[in-house]
Amino acid sequence: MKGSRQNEGFHTVEVGETAFTVLERYQNLRQVGTGAQGVVAAAYDTQLKQNVAIKKLSRPFQNVTHAKRAYRELRLMSLVNHKNIIRLMNVFTSQKTLEDFQDVYMVMELMEANLSQVVNLELDHERLSYLLYQLLCGVRHLHAAGIIHRDLKPSNIAVKSDCSLKILDFGLARTANQGFLMTPYVVTRYYRSPEVILGMSYSGTVDIWSIGCIFGEMVRGQVLFPGSDHIDQWNKIIETLGSPTPEFVNRLQPAVSNYVRTRPHYRGMSFSRLFPDGCFPTESGGSRALAAQARDLLQKMLELDPNKRINIDDALRHPYTNIWYEPSEVEAPPPLQYDNSLDERELTVEQWREELWREVINWR
Numbered sequence: 001m002k003g004s005r006q007n008e009g010f011h012t013v014e015v016g017e018t019a020f021t022v023l024e025r026y027q028n029l030r031q032v033g034t035g036a037q038g039v040v041a042a043a044y045d046t047q048l049k050q051n052v053a054i055k056k057l058s059r060p061f062q063n064v065t066h067a068k069r070a071y072r073e074l075r076l077m078s079l080v081n082h083k084n085i086i087r088l089m090n091v092f093t094s095q096k097t098l099e100d101f102q103d104v105y106m107v108m109e110l111m112e113a114n115l116s117q118v119v120n121l122e123l124d125h126e127r128l129s130y131l132l133y134q135l136l137c138g139v140r141h142l143h144a145a146g147i148i149h150r151d152l153k154p155s156n157i158a159v160k161s162d163c164s165l166k167i168l169d170f171g172l173a174r175t176a177n178q179g180f181l182m183t184p185y186v187v188t189r190y191y192r193s194p195e196v197i198l199g200m201s202y203s204g205t206v207d208i209w210s211i212g213c214i215f216g217e218m219v220r221g222q223v224l225f226p227g228s229d230h231i232d233q234w235n236k237i238i239e240t241l242g243s244p245t246p247e248f249v250n251r252l253q254p255a256v257s258n259y260v261r262t263r264p265h266y267r268g269m270s271f272s273r274l275f276p277d278g279c280f281p282t283e284s285g286g287s288r289a290l291a292a293q294a295r296d297l298l299q300k301m302l303e304l305d306p307n308k309r310i311n312i313d314d315a316l317r318h319p320y321t322n323i324w325y326e327p328s329e330v331e332a333p334p335p336l337q338y339d340n341s342l343d344e345r346e347l348t349v350e351q352w353r354e355e356l357w358r359e360v361i362n363w364r
């Protein structure tokens with residue numbers, strides 16, 4: 001209830017190098033991560049008697065990129081409701097007025113690791129297919145709400161030892177500036193689809209490409225396309241998968257298609273060479289058949305041409321993942337539609353500050 005939160009006391013603790021000023025109910029804070037948006041701590045919620053994660057957004061209105069992302073995340077997290085998308089449990093600030101407004105704290109359910117810690121483990125097919133299935137379910141729910149993530153990567157997906165998986169954020173706003181960031185954090189592009197790299201119009205299948213890259217990395221134990229920038233990223237993709245078809249190139253904007261045509265011609269590697277049986281789990285039983293199914297799904301996800309790439313519903317019905325198919329999980333009622341136009345608004349830093357302040361003090 002708003003009243004209690006306003007009056008309830010706060011305490012300040014150091015988490016790494018960062019001061020967290022949080023409601024007294026949250027105790028025993030310890031750092032678990034840092035992201036481009038801020039620091040994340042694990043804590044114990046003495047009211048709910050459960051562990052939680054608390055993300056501190058430091059001055060989220062410092063520039064338009066941060067403000068848009070924070071605003072979008074607050075609105076989207078309150079809007080979607082799915083077991084494979086992290087749930088927002090509480091939002092607060094210790095500042096009492098808009099003039100003093102500085103920081104936002106977002107409280108979520110605590111997971112145990114992110115997928116970056118999992119990609120180099122030898123996972124059996126059961127875990128591999130279950131993680132993939134849950135990722136597809138979460139992304140399907142986002143798409144049902146009109147949200148295309150566009151920036152799925154292992155660091156924004158969290159897991160627990162029971163193999164449950166949750167997507168941690170909502171990716172890029174449609175009008176997010178693709179390149180320059182004010183923070184020292186390097187933007188990871190390894191998982192971005194050809195259409196995002198080449199500035200083409202895009203649809204939900206951009207997220208299927210990213211999921212294919214993540215799935216391939218879990219099989220291979222290394223990043224599939226570790227490009228140092230967009231040019232290098234494109235070169236690595238075509239060296240591995242082969243050059244795009246003329247039909248695909250003709251759909252590009254003139255300047256981009258001219259560049260793409262200057263590239264050498266690559267045949268690309270076969271998927272049985274890219275993902276040989278040896279890199280799949282070799283536990284007893286039908287693992288050769290499972291390896292063939294996993295390879296087939298990978299090939300359909302890592303299709304250069306978005307028009308030919310497998311879509312989410314077909315990926316969820318693929319033999320490799322449909323063993324987990326639960327209509328209640330796949331077809332969870334789509335939330336209200338997200339109004340993307342909210343992303344398009346060009347507000348000043350001061351206006352975003354007020355928008356964020358309003359979102360925080362009016363939060364449920």
Ligand SMILES: Cc1nc[nH]c1-c1ccnc(Nc2ccc(N3CCOCC3)cc2)c1
Nearest residue numbers: 032033040053055109110111112113114168
């Ligand atoms: C919202 C958010 N943004 C980034 N991360 C999170 C988040 C959200 C919910 N739970 C967790 N849990 C969690 C994640 C990673 C770790 N490890 C990191 C590496 O070293 C071993 C532990 C431990 C716990 C993290």
